[in-house]
Amino acid sequence: MANTDTMLREKRAKREDALRAFDSLAPVTTEFMTGRWKGFEIATGHPIDGLLQLSGWYGKLFKSKDEVHPLLFYASNKTELYAVNPKLVPITIKFPKSGMLSALMMLSRPILQTKAPKARMRMVEYRGRVTGTMAYDDKPIFDHFAKVDDRTMIGIMDLKGVPDPYVFALERDETRYKLDF
Numbered sequence: 001m002a003n004t005d006t007m008l009r010e011k012r013a014k015r016e017d018a019l020r021a022f023d024s025l026a027p028v029t030t031e032f033m034t035g036r037w038k039g040f041e042i043a044t045g046h047p048i049d050g051l052l053q054l055s056g057w058y059g060k061l062f063k064s065k066d067e068v069h070p071l072l073f074y075a076s077n078k079t080e081l082y083a084v085n086p087k088l089v090p091i092t093i094k095f096p097k098s099g100m101l102s103a104l105m106m107l108s109r110p111i112l113q114t115k116a117p118k119a120r121m122r123m124v125e126y127r128g129r130v131t132g133t134m135a136y137d138d139k140p141i142f143d144h145f146a147k148v149d150d151r152t153m154i155g156i157m158d159l160k161g162v163p164d165p166y167v168f169a170l171e172r173d174e175t176r177y178k179l180d181f
Contacts, residue, residue: 004148008169012043018167019127022154025146027131030121033062033145036072037153037170046166048091056102059170060134061179068119068134069181070143076106080178085114087138091159115181126158145170 004021007013013021039059043049058081061069069083084105089112105112124133126144134143140160145153148169157166 004154007042008148008152008154011040011169013167015044015046015164015167018042018044018154019156019165022146022156022167023127025148025154027129028145028147028153030062030065030123030132032147033121033132033134033153034064036061036173038173038175039155039168039170042154042167042169044164044167046164048166051101052168054099054101055105059173062121062134063117065122066120067117068121069117070119070134070136073105073109075109075178075180080180082109082113082179083115083118083181084112085116085138086118086136086141088112091139091141113180126156 004025007018007021037059039052039057041049041053056074058072058074061072063069071084071086071089072081073084075082118138119134119136122133122135123130124142124144126133126142132145142158144156144158147153151172153170155168155170157168159166
């Protein structure tokens with residue numbers, strides 16, 4: 001079984017090991033979640049593994065319990081971040097896993113970008129305990145979080161109708177970016 005440190009370093013784990021690691025970590029509060037977080041995927045064999053990284057995904061911004069930007073992306077210059085409306089992003093379509101995905105996201109920016117928060121934070125029971133959770137406004141998705149340390153969380157995306165969870169990590173980030181939202 002891979003431990004949490006190995007999973008984060010290698011950015012991959014067996015699904016069962018990732019869930020065990022998540023279960024071994026402390027739950028988080030919505031107060032802990034507040035802030036800007038840079039994300040990366042933990043490959044577990046999930047069908048969408050690799051798509052966020054290839055699309056230019058940056059991470060998430062938790063402004064308050066009712067103001068969350070769940071999908072932040074890098075602008076082409078990598079000095080600016082913009083928010084995407086998750087309602088407009090199809091999850092069930094099989095996208096080719098190539099560098100072209102980032103170009104497609106940049107070309108689609110005028111259509112996909114939003115200034116409005118598109119999720120909220122709540123304390124929700126998941127896997128037998130209550131933890132900080134992000135609920136998308138327009139998709140049947142909950143992202144549940146567990147605390148690795150003061151600067152790192154593991155997230156589990158729970159998408160209705162998809163039995164396997166998608167695993168990712170978030171790290172606090174205070175890098176100065178221009179925010180276009």
